[in-house]
Amino acid sequence: MLQAEEILVERYQLQRVLGKSAIRQTWLARDLTNQEQVVVKLLTANDQIQWYDIQLFEREAKVLRQLNHPRIPQYYDDFVLERDVIYFALVQEYIAAKSIKELLASGKIFSETEVREIAIAVLKILIYLHKLNPPVLHRDIKPSNLLLDESTNKNQIYLVDFGAVQDRVAAEGATFTVVGTYGYAPLEQFGGRATPASDLYALGATLINLATGISPADLPQFDSRMQFSHLIEFNPGLIKWLQQMTEPNLEYRFGRATEALEALEINELAINNNNKKNKKNKKNNQIFDPSLLSINKSLKKLEIYIPTDESPTKLLFGGGALLLWILFIFRSGGIESMTSIWGWLFFLLGALIAAWLTLPGFVENDIFFDNKKFEIRWKLFGITLRKQRGNVLEIEKAYISKTGGMGYKKVLEIILAVGVDEYSFGRLKTGLTKKESQYIASEIRNWLGI
Numbered sequence: 001m002l003q004a005e006e007i008l009v010e011r012y013q014l015q016r017v018l019g020k021s022a023i024r025q026t027w028l029a030r031d032l033t034n035q036e037q038v039v040v041k042l043l044t045a046n047d048q049i050q051w052y053d054i055q056l057f058e059r060e061a062k063v064l065r066q067l068n069h070p071r072i073p074q075y076y077d078d079f080v081l082e083r084d085v086i087y088f089a090l091v092q093e094y095i096a097a098k099s100i101k102e103l104l105a106s107g108k109i110f111s112e113t114e115v116r117e118i119a120i121a122v123l124k125i126l127i128y129l130h131k132l133n134p135p136v137l138h139r140d141i142k143p144s145n146l147l148l149d150e151s152t153n154k155n156q157i158y159l160v161d162f163g164a165v166q167d168r169v170a171a172e173g174a175t176f177t178v179v180g181t182y183g184y185a186p187l188e189q190f191g192g193r194a195t196p197a198s199d200l201y202a203l204g205a206t207l208i209n210l211a212t213g214i215s216p217a218d219l220p221q222f223d224s225r226m227q228f229s230h231l232i233e234f235n236p237g238l239i240k241w242l243q244q245m246t247e248p249n250l251e252y253r254f255g256r257a258t259e260a261l262e263a264l265e266i267n268e269l270a271i272n273n274n275n276k277k278n279k280k281n282k283k284n285n286q287i288f289d290p291s292l293l294s295i296n297k298s299l300k301k302l303e304i305y306i307p308t309d310e311s312p313t314k315l316l317f318g319g320g321a322l323l324l325w326i327l328f329i330f331r332s333g334g335i336e337s338m339t340s341i342w343g344w345l346f347f348l349l350g351a352l353i354a355a356w357l358t359l360p361g362f363v364e365n366d367i368f369f370d371n372k373k374f375e376i377r378w379k380l381f382g383i384t385l386r387k388q389r390g391n392v393l394e395i396e397k398a399y400i401s402k403t404g405g406m407g408y409k410k411v412l413e414i415i416l417a418v419g420v421d422e423y424s425f426g427r428l429k430t431g432l433t434k435k436e437s438q439y440i441a442s443e444i445r446n447w448l449g450i
Helices: 051-067 100-106 112-130 196-212 236-245 257-270 313-331 335-339 343-360 432-446
Strands: 012-020 024-031 036-044 075-082 084-091 146-149 155-158 295-297 301-306 363-369 373-380 383-391 397-405 410-416 423-426
Touching: 012 036, 024 051, 024 343, 036 051, 051 075, 075 301, 100 146, 100 196, 112 146, 112 155, 112 196, 112 257, 112 363, 196 236, 196 257, 236 257, 236 432, 257 432, 295 432, 301 432, 363 432, 373 423, 383 423, 410 432
Parallel strands: none
Antiparallel strands: 012 024, 024 036, 036 084, 075 084, 146 155, 295 301, 301 363, 363 373, 373 383, 397 410, 410 423
């Protein structure tokens, strides 16, 4: 039985136990050659050990030798220690940081910004691992294997414990060792067919744990999918991203860490409120400036205001046309015509024609999204004429389409597909330009993560 202060192979002095099980021990030790603290992982060759335990331990040492990443503990040494029993030992860099599991146990719930930062940091580590030849799969990403170093202003994340690592593709029909942690590991991994997407599932499940404070194994499920969106108030794009990360079906999950990181970064750019005049398009001798659409964005909301492009002179033109019509009635029938039924009918007809020619161009669209719902409003001179509402997380697509406008002219509108229903806006009298419509649809898609 190993004890504190004991020296292994005349070099590593044991200090305290960091973790222990029936066949494994993890010690904090001091390297007497340079007085640095290190981690010594020991596998005990007792009567409870299985052959695959030795295989996994040897594979971990082999993989760590070839890794060189600042957020993965560095490999230092490995050896066999013969005492009353045989120990297989692995020595690696010590990271003076708490595991995320410890932080969760203390009651910490991670904010959306923190979840995003951790997601990006771990994805960058996974990109490195998965691009190795052969790809290295961690296969056990969970809160206890992520360390958060809070000693500097910029928190750093470390991925540790490569005890379940896989560095080769399982051969067809070969036997396999079931590794992973229930709730964090996807179904295909328990079937011996882990892929890079399996690490993404585990990361997604871990991030959901950070956001909710609930272990993935304890979350309600529907159709094998974790139900968590009702527990957190994050940007819909991040929620959809987490849903795709934890898709039970490999076909619908992100396949690569680079793909997942790109989708997350696109959504992150979309939530930043940036109205700089940086996208212009010439049409009808005019410059399209997206900032004129008044798009306001943040983590929690997206507001789009589509103003009228009609000038006040057009309203005066409509009023003038109505005035001419009234004068025509006076001239043709005199004062008496205005007191007759026919006079009033002619007056009403003129008013309707003037309104039909003038007012539609002054209708404005106001579209609002938050993390639960969306609302489309049509306004005329600040008065809401019509409203439509729906569930943000049920939006599947946002695209542009041509539809009938005033007369025979086809105008563009933006369509939100929500299941079998469609919600459209932007079909004003003159219609949006193609560039304007594409820009609005793109902003919506990126903010929603679709």
